[in-house]
Amino acid sequence: xxxxxxxxxxxxxYEESAGxxxxxxxxxACAACAKHYAELRRDLDGVKPLATPVRGEDYxxxxxxxxxxxxxxxxxxKPSWIQLWRxxxxxxxxxxxxxxxxxxGRHWERKQTPSVAVSADPQARxxxxxxxxxxxxxxxxxxxxxxxxxxxxDMSAMPLRDEARELLANNRLVRQSAIQAGDLNVEAxxxxxxxxxxxxxxxxxxxxxxxxxxxxxxxxxxxxxxDIRILRSRVRARPLEPQDAPKATxxxxx
Amino acid sequence: xxxxxxxxxxxxxxxxxxxYKVLVARYSQVVFRVAYRITGNESDxxxxxxxxFLRGYQKLAHFEGRSSMxxxxxRIAANCALDIVSRRRPETQGRLAEENxxxxxxxxxxxxxxxxxxxxxxxxxxxxxxxxMSGLTPTERTAFVLRHMEDRSTEEIAATLxxxxxxxxxxxxxxxxxxxxxxxxxxxxx
Numbered sequence: 001x002x003x004x005x006x007x008x009x010x011x012x013x014y015e016e017s018a019g020x021x022x023x024x025x026x027x028x029a030c031a032a033c034a035k036h037y038a039e040l041r042r043d044l045d046g047v048k049p050l051a052t053p054v055r056g057e058d059y060x061x062x063x064x065x066x067x068x069x070x071x072x073x074x075x076x077x078k079p080s081w082i083q084l085w086r087x088x089x090x091x092x093x094x095x096x097x098x099x100x101x102x103x104x105g106r107h108w109e110r111k112q113t114p115s116v117a118v119s120a121d122p123q124a125r126x127x128x129x130x131x132x133x134x135x136x137x138x139x140x141x142x143x144x145x146x147x148x149x150x151x152x153x154d155m156s157a158m159p160l161r162d163e164a165r166e167l168l169a170n171n172r173l174v175r176q177s178a179i180q181a182g183d184l185n186v187e188a189x190x191x192x193x194x195x196x197x198x199x200x201x202x203x204x205x206x207x208x209x210x211x212x213x214x215x216x217x218x219x220x221x222x223x224x225x226x227d228i229r230i231l232r233s234r235v236r237a238r239p240l241e242p243q244d245a246p247k248a249t250x251x252x253x254x
Numbered sequence: 255x256x257x258x259x260x261x262x263x264x265x266x267x268x269x270x271x272x273x274y275k276v277l278v279a280r281y282s283q284v285v286f287r288v289a290y291r292i293t294g295n296e297s298d299x300x301x302x303x304x305x306x307f308l309r310g311y312q313k314l315a316h317f318e319g320r321s322s323m324x325x326x327x328x329r330i331a332a333n334c335a336l337d338i339v340s341r342r343r344p345e346t347q348g349r350l351a352e353e354n355x356x357x358x359x360x361x362x363x364x365x366x367x368x369x370x371x372x373x374x375x376x377x378x379x380x381x382x383x384x385x386x387m388s389g390l391t392p393t394e395r396t397a398f399v400l401r402h403m404e405d406r407s408t409e410e411i412a413a414t415l416x417x418x419x420x421x422x423x424x425x426x427x428x429x430x431x432x433x434x435x436x437x438x439x440x441x442x443x444x
Contacts, residue, residue, distance in 0.1 A: 006427075006431065007427055010426070010427055010430050014401060014402075014426075016407070016408060016423075040430075040434070043433070043434050043437060044402065044430065046379070046383070046437070047383055047402060047433065049291060049402075049403035050290065050291055050294065050403075052286070052287045052290050052291065053290065053296055055282070055283060055286055059282050059283065059286065060275075060278050060279030060280070060282040060283075061275075061279065063278050063282045063303055063304060063307060064274075064275045064278045064279065066304055067278075067304055067307050067308050067311075068271075068275075070308060071271055071274065071308070071311050072271075073269055073271045074266060074267045074268070074269055074271070074314075074315070075269060076268050076269045
């Protein structure tokens with residue numbers, strides 16, 4: 001049988017033993033350890049806490065008066081510049097995050113979307129321009145024809161106005177391409193067409209016959225229709241003609 | 255409604271020095287008790303109380319709230335008392351004298367064989383216990399007081415004295431062993 005040493009007995013006395021049940025069992029079974037433990041208890045039980053002298057209810061006040069003069073006053077903490085600038089810092093960080101996200105998004109979008117304009121093959125690019133231009137000229141021609149015949153009966157100008165609005169955006173792109181290609185004749189025709197499209201797009205819901213007649217006269221829609229037809233026929237006849245050669249035609253060219 | 259310790263602390267740190275008076279009044283009795291038990295006399299205990307509240311005020315900005323403010327003051331007081339015991343120990347350690355005088359650390363040890371009066375004997379035994387307590391090192395004495403008289407756990411003692419739990423436990427063991435050795439002759443003669 002392994003006896004309990006003094007340290008274990010002290011631990012048991014202060015109820016900090018790792019195995020109190022085991023200690024208790026051993027003390028019941030072992031007379032020698034029980035005797036040692038009884039002596040330890042007698043010794044420690046005999047050491048009573050000192051009787052603390054009574055202090056009155058005003059003791060705290062007395063202590064306070066004795067130390068009060070030695071206590072400095074804490075200064076109210078002033079907000080540091082870091083605290084002042086913290087909201088602005090957050091705002092700047094957010095703005096930076098948004099900017100980075102925007103730029104990254106744009107970059108990603110460009111990578112994902114194949115662009116006609118950045119095609120490396122000049123012939124392919126020219127082909128695309130011709131197709132787009134041909135389609136645009138077709139739709140413009142139809143619009144002009146409808147405009148020239150509108151107003152004499154119950155035909156509403158609403159479809160014309162909607163079509164003009166759609167064509168207006170396309171016309172600007174095509175005209176921009178003509179400017180970049182240096183084709184001033186095409187650009188001039190498209191410029192005239194654009195002015196007409198702007199007028200049409202801003203017509204009231206139900207334009208009167210007088211309004212339409214005035215528009216036709218002011219914008220010379222007959223002459224514009226003629227130019228458009230010539231342009232369209234040339235686009236169809238020579239779709240891949242290089243742009244570099246000087247044009248001999250007067251009026252429109254490609 | 256009683257103002258919380260934390261709101262008082264914030265008020266003090268905002269410049270309201272007098273708010274500290276409430277904390278002093280709230281904890282002065284507890285602080286005095288532990289200081290008295292560790293130092294063993296009133297004047298040292300009074301000094302420890304003042305020192306504890308001065309230190310507490312100075313460290314108030316560093317109070318992190320990991321323990322209650324009561325525990326925090328208690329630990330400061332125990333350390334102040336320990337410091338005082340450490341400073342005064344060499345010249346006041348259990349000197350024998352004609353009369354018992356705890357203020358001067360003087361003890362009268364009775365001739366046990368000569369005193370048949372049990373009451374007188376018990377006083378003499380108490381004096382002998384005080385002499386035995388004086389024989390402990392300041393750390394042993396403080397650890398023993400906190401363990402035996404204040405019923406603090408080993409972990410609390412370690413945190414109070416800023417030592418490892420095992421060191422706190424060893425300090426208590428050494429104190430008990432020394433006390434028993436010092437007091438053993440009394441039991442033989444009684």
